[in-house]
Amino acid sequence: MFFDFARRNVRLHWLRSLLAVLGIIIGVVTIVSIGILGNSLVLAISDSLSTVGDSIIVTPHAGGMGFGGGGSTPGLISDRDVEQIRRAVAPQVTIPVYSGSSRMKIGTEDTVGVIYGLKPDDIPILLELSEGTYLRGASSAMVGARFAKNNDIKVGSRISVGDKGSLRVVGILEERGMGFDINPDYGIVVDSRWFEDAFGQDGYDLVIVKVKELTRIEEVKSDIERQLNRRETVVDVIDTRAILDTILTAFGQISTFVTAIGGISLIVAGVSILNVMLMSVTERIKEIGVLRSIGTRRKEIRRMFLYEALILGVIGSGIGGVLSIFGGYAISIAMLQTTEYLFVPSSLIYIAYGIVFGIGTSLLSGLYPAWKASNLNPIEALRHE
Amino acid sequence: MEEEINEICSNGSIIRFREVTKVYPLAGGDVRALDGISLDIAPGEFIAIMGPSGSGKSTLLNLMGCLDTPTGGDLCIKGRNTRGMTDEELTVLRRDHIGFIFQQFNLLPLLNALENVQYPLTLKTGGRDCTGRCREVLAAMDLDESLFSHKPGELSGGQQQRVAIARALVNDPEILLADEPTGNLDSKTGTAIMALLDDLNRNQGKTIIMVTHDPAIARYARRIIRIVDGKISSSGGEAAALANVF
Numbered sequence: 001m002f003f004d005f006a007r008r009n010v011r012l013h014w015l016r017s018l019l020a021v022l023g024i025i026i027g028v029v030t031i032v033s034i035g036i037l038g039n040s041l042v043l044a045i046s047d048s049l050s051t052v053g054d055s056i057i058v059t060p061h062a063g064g065m066g067f068g069g070g071g072s073t074p075g076l077i078s079d080r081d082v083e084q085i086r087r088a089v090a091p092q093v094t095i096p097v098y099s100g101s102s103r104m105k106i107g108t109e110d111t112v113g114v115i116y117g118l119k120p121d122d123i124p125i126l127l128e129l130s131e132g133t134y135l136r137g138a139s140s141a142m143v144g145a146r147f148a149k150n151n152d153i154k155v156g157s158r159i160s161v162g163d164k165g166s167l168r169v170v171g172i173l174e175e176r177g178m179g180f181d182i183n184p185d186y187g188i189v190v191d192s193r194w195f196e197d198a199f200g201q202d203g204y205d206l207v208i209v210k211v212k213e214l215t216r217i218e219e220v221k222s223d224i225e226r227q228l229n230r231r232e233t234v235v236d237v238i239d240t241r242a243i244l245d246t247i248l249t250a251f252g253q254i255s256t257f258v259t260a261i262g263g264i265s266l267i268v269a270g271v272s273i274l275n276v277m278l279m280s281v282t283e284r285i286k287e288i289g290v291l292r293s294i295g296t297r298r299k300e301i302r303r304m305f306l307y308e309a310l311i312l313g314v315i316g317s318g319i320g321g322v323l324s325i326f327g328g329y330a331i332s333i334a335m336l337q338t339t340e341y342l343f344v345p346s347s348l349i350y351i352a353y354g355i356v357f358g359i360g361t362s363l364l365s366g367l368y369p370a371w372k373a374s375n376l377n378p379i380e381a382l383r384h385e
Numbered sequence: 386m387e388e389e390i391n392e393i394c395s396n397g398s399i400i401r402f403r404e405v406t407k408v409y410p411l412a413g414g415d416v417r418a419l420d421g422i423s424l425d426i427a428p429g430e431f432i433a434i435m436g437p438s439g440s441g442k443s444t445l446l447n448l449m450g451c452l453d454t455p456t457g458g459d460l461c462i463k464g465r466n467t468r469g470m471t472d473e474e475l476t477v478l479r480r481d482h483i484g485f486i487f488q489q490f491n492l493l494p495l496l497n498a499l500e501n502v503q504y505p506l507t508l509k510t511g512g513r514d515c516t517g518r519c520r521e522v523l524a525a526m527d528l529d530e531s532l533f534s535h536k537p538g539e540l541s542g543g544q545q546q547r548v549a550i551a552r553a554l555v556n557d558p559e560i561l562l563a564d565e566p567t568g569n570l571d572s573k574t575g576t577a578i579m580a581l582l583d584d585l586n587r588n589q590g591k592t593i594i595m596v597t598h599d600p601a602i603a604r605y606a607r608r609i610i611r612i613v614d615g616k617i618s619s620s621g622g623e624a625a626a627l628a629n630v631f
């Protein structure tokens with residue numbers, strides 16, 4: 001019955017109710033859309049990261065003096081160190097990597113690109129091929145997808161690397177996305193022996209350890225550290241999962257924060273409901289007096305007004321929930337140029353959040369007016385015109 | 386203490402005032418609306434309360450209806466002392482035992498005639514369907530069936546007051562309180578309404594307390610209580626009171 005009363009009253013003042021509902025709709029659509037955008041962003045980023053978190057990356061200790069500890073050249077990892085790592089982590093795979101950059105000439109075009117020197121056997125573990133073959137012969141090269149595209153490189157093309165000689169392209173790599181280990185998309189991959197000959201480098205720039213059992217990452221990491229950093233810190237050891245976690249947590253926090261800002265629009269909507277409800281109370285003072293005089297209890301008056309807020313909230317949040325699918329779609333297209341992260345549970349859950357917050361805000365805004373209505377003095381209310 | 390409070394109430398009166406005062410604290414000084422009222426009303430009485438404007442008639446009626454509480458003294462309704470009752474208890478007492486009839490009718494504008502009558506019953510029974518009883522009560526007020534679905538705005542004053550009386554009666558209260566029930570009606574309609582109240586008093590034994598300015602209306606009552614300045618100046622029988630009026 002109180003529900004029925006509330007319903008009639010919402011209908012009677014439909015224009016006013018409509019405006020309040022509109023406020024809630026906008027509020028819900030805003031937070032849901034922003035929430036979905038944030039979530040899609042996180043998903044998109046984790047997708048664009050090549051790493052699934054199964055690697056440990058060993059780099060020369062940043063800022064380390066490298067006083068020949070273990071005989072390594074400052075800023076590089078010596079063969080001996082690599083062997084120590086290999087022994088420490090066995091049976092996990094250890095991949096030493098040379099990396100550098102150089103001017104390159106493709107046909108008549110001059111450009112700059114990254115060069116990675118890898119042992120031919122290690123390449124298939126790290127990289128996928130899209131065309132051609134893996135390295136064959138010392139002066140062959142594989143080219144990153146973006147680099148190939150930007151410079152119009154095909155299997156069979158030739159690349160001159162500075163004054164170091166010329167390479168024949170035997171394969172094009174699959175696009176890999178941003179990685180924490182190597183980023184060959186914008187560069188080329190060559191045989192490590194060719195790299196040694198060409199650049200005369202007597203140490204590796206980094207060592208990648210692939211860990212098959214993800215649960216053992218911590219263990220393997222400390223094995224390496226124990227082996228190499230016994231006397232002084234020679235290398236830095238990081239695992240990609242930790243970086244991944246840090247990045248995703250950071251983005252998650254940003255997206256939560258932005259969603260909270262969207263929540264301000266819900267607060268505005270709440271204020272508009274508060275306003276509508278207070279008007280409703282003021283307008284019906286006499287009626288409340290009558291209701292009280294014929295035996296309506298305070299809590300029943302309260303309930304009546306809360307129902308009114310609830311009706312506005314449910315309608316607003318419901319419509320808002322539906323519209324926010326479109327809102328999420330639009331904002332995904334606009335910001336990410338894709339909707340592939342829209343229809344996934346972690347995005348859609350924001351619709352539920354939005355609806356819950358919408359209804360919650362409405363009820364919260366109805367509390368004070370309901371309290372006010374139920375505490376009116378019945379006689380004064382009756383006398384009110 | 387509890388015992389003592391209730392002792393005061395157990396004399397068979399349906400309504401009992403013992404040294405009741407009502408003071409409205411105002412910035413410019415307190416207003417003593419009722420000043421030491423003592424009054425016993427027996428079940429089945431039909432009482433008119435008369436007195437000059439501002440003398441405290443409405444205040445007295447509102448106290449009887451538990452819409453307000455005395456500043457001092459004891460007020461008993463149906464043998465129960467209202468002192469110390471919570472708002473909730475007072476409301477339930479009012480809902481189940483007291484019916485209000487107003488000068489302004491005070492029907493709920495959103496509800497039609499039948500729904501207005503249903504409302505208090507639903508409050509009491511918690512929403513069970515009760516159209517049968519409500520139609521009965523409405524019909525007993527000589528309201529035409531065809532008007533049951535009309536909103537208050539579509540009814541005449543007399544018709545509205547009939548609906549209001551039906552609403553007051555639907556929970557079968559022992560006490561009916563009416564503040565100038567004919568004040569907004571022409572004399573012919575007023576007479577018809579009074580005939581209804583008279584019938585309720587005589588044939589259903591309802592205790593009726595009515596505030597009125599109109600001696601012709603007061604004549605329906607069998608006792609007249611006169612109030613001046615918040616004090617009872619006479620609370621005699623019909624003859625004495627009317628002698629005072631004319």
Ligand SMILES: Nc1ncnc2c1ncn2[C@@H]1O[C@H](COP(=O)(O)OP(=O)(O)OP(=O)(O)O)[C@@H](O)[C@H]1O
Pocket residue numbers: 380409411416417418436437438439440441442443444445
């Ligand atoms: N809520 C209030 N606050 C302050 N004073 C009040 C209040 N209600 C009533 N009074 C005062 O109490 C006195 C009695 O008022 P009451 O309404 O009972 O008079 P009444 O006899 O019903 O008058 P009328 O015949 O004009 O209806 C008046 O002086 C009035 O001003």
Ligand SMILES: [Mg+2]
Pocket residue numbers: 442443444564
């Ligand atoms: Mg009055």
